[in-house]
Amino acid sequence: SYELTQPPSVSVSPGQTATITCSGSKLGDKYACWYQQRPGQSPVLVIYHDTERPSGIPDRFSGSNSGNTATLTISGTQAMDEADYYCQAWDSRAGVFGGGTKLTVL
């Protein structure tokens, strides 16, 4: 079965750039999306179709996807961005989530 791999944790200082990766076989041939989940809350879509932001998502969130790796970048990271982030893709009509990355804003 298809698997997506994320680092368990990433730390960043306020105002700096956070980068979260998601790896999977030929992931660049699929569309990747990203969800933010704050503690005790439902996930929120922050990036779809590799690079697109839903309305209401700040432009400090951006994405890319090429080869075997999709990347979520948060520029000018704020304390409110501290959360778990999950990548997701579709394989053979089934959804697949990465294991999640805990972003800590120190």
Added chain:
Amino acid sequence: QAQLVQSGAEVKKPGASVKVSCKASGYSFSSYGITWVRQAPGQGLEWMGWISGYNGNTNSAQKLQGRVTMTTDTTTTTVYMALRSLRSDDTAVYYCARWAVDRDALDIWGQGTMVTVSS
């Protein structure tokens, strides 16, 4: 605005069944599918399956096939997820989420339903 509202928390014994509802409003129900996702305590998200709001076609995760059933009631724009033969490792928060085909993503999420399986 579009929203999904789920039924309340459940406590079940091992071997029992549970049925969680997800009421959709604020959008054209038949134009979107609904995906079910669960999250065990302290763990990540697990995709369970989806159902079409248009024709009720379904696809479920291989590990759950035979135990999970997803249905729709178009008159009340409600989606149901039933899981039988419950085990302790089915204890989780269960989410429904709207599947936007044009985005290949889950763009609206319900508030989650806690299902606890305990003897």
